[in-house]
Amino acid sequence: MKYGFVIPSGDARTVANLAKTAESAGWDAIFVWEPVWGIDAWISLTAATMVTEHIRLGTMITPISRMRPWKLASETATLDNLSGGRVILGVGLGAVDTGFSAFGEVTDRKTRAELLGEGLDILTGLWRGQPFSYSGKHYQVQECDFFPPPPPVQQPRIPIWMVGAWNWPKSMARVLRYDGLLPNVLDAQKQHQPLTPEAVAEMSAFVQAEKPNEPFDIVVEGETPGDKPDEAVEVIRPYAAAGATWWLETRWQAPRTTEGEQLVADRIVQGPPVSSEK
Numbered sequence: 456m457k458y459g460f461v462i463p464s465g466d467a468r469t470v471a472n473l474a475k476t477a478e479s480a481g482w483d484a485i486f487v488w489e490p491v492w493g494i495d496a497w498i499s500l501t502a503a504t505m506v507t508e509h510i511r512l513g514t515m516i517t518p519i520s521r522m523r524p525w526k527l528a529s530e531t532a533t534l535d536n537l538s539g540g541r542v543i544l545g546v547g548l549g550a551v552d553t554g555f556s557a558f559g560e561v562t563d564r565k566t567r568a569e570l571l572g573e574g575l576d577i578l579t580g581l582w583r584g585q586p587f588s589y590s591g592k593h594y595q596v597q598e599c600d601f602f603p604p605p606p607p608v609q610q611p612r613i614p615i616w617m618v619g620a621w622n623w624p625k626s627m628a629r630v631l632r633y634d635g636l637l638p639n640v641l642d643a644q645k646q647h648q649p650l651t652p653e654a655v656a657e658m659s660a661f662v663q664a665e666k667p668n669e670p671f672d673i674v675v676e677g678e679t680p681g682d683k684p685d686e687a688v689e690v691i692r693p694y695a696a697a698g699a700t701w702w703l704e705t706r707w708q709a710p711r712t713t714e715g716e717q718l719v720a721d722r723i724v725q726g727p728p729v730s731s732e733k
Contacts, residue, residue: 456695458727459484459703461515461676463718464711473501477510480726484511484543486703491521491554493568497530510638511541516618516637518549520570521560524577528620532582532607540608545637546575547618569593574631582612589682616674621658631665632692650675652693659698681725691728702728
């Protein structure tokens with residue numbers, strides 16, 4: 456299992472400093488969220504790239520429905536080249552209560568799902584290089600040879616982790632087109648349920664049946680006590696045994712204050728929840 460840390464707030468300099476600390480403390484990746492209006496995720500990750508050497512860098516999450524896919528393709532390919540191939544792109548529909556309506560973004564779920572699907576088609580198509588064209592319901596792209604950027608370092612593409620509703624066939628079919636699952640467990644009434652090791656085991660078996668012997672990540676997030684490493688390991692152990700490949704340490708509720716940033720920094724310094732025997 457690999458271990459990432461989601462940095463919940465802070466400007467680009469803060470993200471860069473915390474990324475450097477996380478690399479030294481043994482974390483495998485850092486992630487930032489991508490707001491409608493706020494600190495720019497890609498500038499923050501660029502700042503982190505410049506002060507680190509091997510830690511991976513990504514978003515939790517990028518809501519492609521409100522973006523121009525060609526702009527995102529440029530940002531991700533540029534950063535993947537700058538970092539030497541360290542980008543992970545987490546994608547989903549996003550939470551509409553984070554400013555979608557205030558800025559006139561599409562809020563209808565069906566339309567956002569359509570935009571997500573077409574946006575990913577364009578994103579991955581542009582990563583492959585020219586000639587590329589696209590004709591969809593929402594987007595039309597003609598071939599363009601006006602100074603295209605170099606393709607991403609990572610091939611066949613930058614890893615894409617997709618939010619997926621377990622066990623809803625249409626959602627999971629979309630997830631399987633890409634490289635990782637950010638799971639949401641929904642019941643028959645589409646109400647969110649806790650993510651259990653048992654559900655992770657079901658997801659892992661499903662993925663193995665659909666994509667045998669292909670690399671694919673199942674990503675679990677939560678909190679562990681950094682000052683109690685043995686307890687932290689016990690939190691992670693059943694998810695790892697069930698087939699999860701990444702644990703993302705989150706502090707979403709940390710206050711967006713100097714004190715809150717210090718709480719996050721302190722947890723990063725304590726390192727990932729791994730056994731002292733590792």
